[in-house]
Amino acid sequence: MTAWTLLIIAALTAIGFFVGQARAQGLRNAGAASLHSLPAYHGLLMASMALAAAGIATLAVALVAGSDSMIMPAAAALLGTGAIAASHRLITRDFRARNRFEHFVKLVLIACSGVAVLTTIGIVFSVLFETLAFFGEVSPIEFLFGTHWSPTSTPASFGLIPLLVGTLLITFIAVLVAGPLGLLSAIYMAEYSSKKMRGVLKPLLEILAGVPTVVLGFFAALTVAPLIRNTGEGFGLIVASESALAAGLVMGMMIVPLISSLSDDIINAVPQSLRDGSYAMGATKSETIKRVVLPAALPGIVSAFMLAISRAIGETMIVVMAAGLAANLSFNPLAAVTTITVQIATLLVGDQEFDSAKTLSAFALGFVLFCFTLVLNYIALRIVQRYREQYD
Amino acid sequence: MDASPQKSTLSNSPRILAARDTKIVASDVNVYYGEKHAIKHLSIDIPDRAVSAFIGPSGCGKSTFLRSINRMNDTIDGCRVTGDILVDGKNIYDRDLDVVQLRARVGMVFQKPNPFPKSIFENVAYGPRIHGIAKSKTDLEEIVVGSLKKASLFEEVKDRLDHPGTGLSGGQQQRLCIARAIAVNPEIILMDEPCSALDPIASARIEELIDEIRQNYCIIIVTHSMQQAARVSQLTAFFHLGDLVEFGDTDDMFTTPQDKRTQDYITGRFG
Structure with a gap:
């Protein structure tokens, strides 16, 4: 099921890009000369929306029902398509797709650095709790100042x-x-x-x-x-x-x-x-x-x-x-x-x-x-x- | 490669030169960077207690020649100097000449202010310490204060001599570098475009300073600003493509240049 889900997410991301780009290009061709963002940005934004929605849906289902569940690819497909449909309506001449997409990129970067920091904090706490358990059996004074x-x-x-x-x-x-x-x-x-x-x-x-x-x-x-x-x-x-x-x-x-x-x-x-x-x-x-x-x-x-x-x-x-x-x-x-x-x-x-x-x-x-x-x-x-x- | 034995002519011996002692005599100097012939058969007499300006378009060799007067070219790989440069009648490219002692006599100020990452005091004390000039702590303090005063920087920094020299403004940093050069009592001060990184007000202060100290030193200044050359120097040398084209009194140079190339350059037709 996992492989199917990943395939669906990848496909939806690609579809999102092309749909978004085509829609923006269509607006431009229809005479809306001053499109705020380049069509590619509309595409990228829609792709990232689809990716995020499908990804979150998959993770949520996997946590609740396990990764063998048939619901997982279905949920990914549903939410991903939903995200594409929702953002399709957003695309207008004045829609600031470039700014939104850059904001999204910033969030991704923050999340990446967050992983390292959270891991460190997690390690410290796990060591800390075991240490406290140890100090329940041996006094800290004896541990820190004992010479044997x-x-x-x-x-x-x-x-x-x-x-x-x-x-x-x-x-x-x-x-x-x-x-x-x-x-x-x-x-x-x-x-x-x-x-x-x-x-x-x-x-x-x-x-x-x-x-x-x-x-x-x-x-x-x-x-x-x-x-x-x-x-x-x-x-x-x-x-x-x-x-x-x-x-x-x-x-x-x-x-x-x-x-x-x-x-x-x-x-x-x-x-x-x-x-x-x-x-x-x-x-x-x-x-x-x-x-x-x-x-x-x-x-x-x-x-x-x-x-x-x-x-x-x-x-x-x-x-x-x-x-x-x-x-x-x-x-x-x-x-x-x-x-x-x-x-x-x-x-x-x-x-x-x-x-x-x-x-x-x-x-x-x-x-x-x-x-x-x-x-x-x-x-x-x-x-x-x-x-x-x-x-x- | 220019192999012709043509020497720069010094026939029009400048008036000012006649009235003063000659400090530096260069004869038939050639400088090569690897294959590149950067200075060609250059001969020049530079007077003491006056400011000589070197002007010319970029790449004409004026900085190269300047750097061969204190042998800073020694630090560049592949650089070769032939010919004689005499300071007070002694050839500085003699084998038995100690370059450390030469550089104590020939100070240098660079294009970009380069104070050491030390306190203002330590920046100026650097040279005296290296050469063991100061006999005592009070002696050293006198030298530092005296040099800062000569560089007209003392009033601005007297309350913060222990602050880092790099914290000063660009113009102050350059005056600090001048104070640092003066502190070892040099006879010659070489200035390689000392104002090119500074704003007009800071430049004007440096020019004033040069004017104040020129009675005591032989100063050579490389500059891209013809106005600056006209303002601060008594003699001007015009370099072009490694040749010394013309050398004479600054006043004559800017009013009645002898050479077509000089005229074209100072009227802004090229360069």
């Missing part, structure tokens, strides 16, 4: 702090790696490299961004982690086989292209006239970059960093494979730590009953993560607004 995390032991303890510290530690290492690497390579690409070199370098860096995080994850676990361990043991250090450092380093490599590519675009957007002004004052290239180009690009660079940090905090695969599951409260980059995302993944893998504190805690963790990136984005936005140096 072991959801599977008896009695279970749900202390967020070790996970938070692990997340921040790994993110910190990642930014420490990616910040200088990304920014300096962006400066090289934007200011020093020849066009040809840039044409080669930039796509290569972006390939790195395209490597799936699973691949980066086993690279971290199988190559980087043993390397760090062997090197560390050479210096007489105790290194866990899964360490925060390994995960952080590889995660840093993951966000290098993000930072370098965005920063490169931002630096390129700084007008050449500013550089010329600086050179004409007798500034060298490095002085110009340090004192004029980078300050002008700073807000954009900060937001590139924030984006990269959000990405790193939310990253799961690399940490699952390279950082381990042990919820140690440790600032030592050589120890095994775990992150919020890893715990969510392990808590929800496999069949779970959705009323235990153990499963619900995953939602609470998700909510914390959400709030975290939200605050981060807010800070980034404020920084950009505060320090935006306007040029041009």
Whole structure:
């Protein structure tokens, strides 16, 4: 039935267009020289009326009677034809079809952006309700300030702090790696490299961004982690086989292209006239970059960093494979730590009953993560607004 | 490609030139952009403490020549300069000349005001900081205030030196750029159509300013406005298709031009 309905809607839309256009053209041919809108607009308006009416009818029937019902194509046909008939009578010399149609287009655009916003709100609320259910079993104080995390032991303890510290530690290492690497390579690409070199370098860096995080994850676990361990043991250090450092380093490599590519675009957007002004004052290239180009690009660079940090905090695969599951409260980059995302993944893998504190805690963790990136984005936005140096 | 060895003639040595020291001597200068021969065998003597105007139709090479006086053409890929340009008798295209020091002596003001996205104070302090001119903080403040005063901008901005320079009006921005150029005590100031982005009132203020400071600098101004050239300059050079057609006292140039092309241009027959 669905296929028939869709066919009917499509046919009615097409018919609407031609009927509307023909009617308007007829008026014009009959001597109504000053038609307000072009015939095509009358056609488009009638088509959109038919589409909207038939579409709404279909959705309504599908919700009430189910999509197998014979009523569905009938309702679509009826309302669609009705819409065509009704708008056929509207077409006169002065009818403002163009304005109406543009209004309709605007509504469609609003609806599209509405879908994204409503989805976000829906996700937040679904996570929020599960979180509240979790807080019915475990007190928020214990969750937010507890320093011990072991959801599977008896009695279970749900202390967020070790996970938070692990997340921040790994993110910190990642930014420490990616910040200088990304920014300096962006400066090289934007200011020093020849066009040809840039044409080669930039796509290569972006390939790195395209490597799936699973691949980066086993690279971290199988190559980087043993390397760090062997090197560390050479210096007489105790290194866990899964360490925060390994995960952080590889995660840093993951966000290098993000930072370098965005920063490169931002630096390129700084007008050449500013550089010329600086050179004409007798500034060298490095002085110009340090004192004029980078300050002008700073807000954009900060937001590139924030984006990269959000990405790193939310990253799961690399940490699952390279950082381990042990919820140690440790600032030592050589120890095994775990992150919020890893715990969510392990808590929800496999069949779970959705009323235990153990499963619900995953939602609470998700909510914390959400709030975290939200605050981060807010800070980034404020920084950009505060320090935006306007040029041009 | 023009391969003829014809040199621009400077025979009618301008009266004003005779009375002043020569600041810039260019001889047989050629500028190429890749294959394009933008300046052809140009020779000119430019006096100190006067305003020289470069006029001519678009693409005639006047801005190109201007930019070769502070070697800003160095930043353009594929640009090549031959011949000699002497400032105070020293060739600026010598291999051992430091372009940073040259540009400290030869300031430039651009077509579109281009203040840095910094405060008004920092804009003017930029040059002195780079070249380490100021010995102390108070010294730097004196330089900044002095430069703003010379650029007749100080009265308008004295209460908001910490505001961004980009928040000023177009004319104020251009005067800020002039103050920025003056702050490093240049001997020569190059102005590349400094008023073309400004309204007539702001342009008039810039012209006044040029007139006030011309006693102390060698100023070269590229302009599309013949009236402006007539108002602010003592000498005028007319460029056409990469040739320096005529160079002389502004008064003579606009009343009794020697060359047919100059006459056609200033009477508006082409360009």
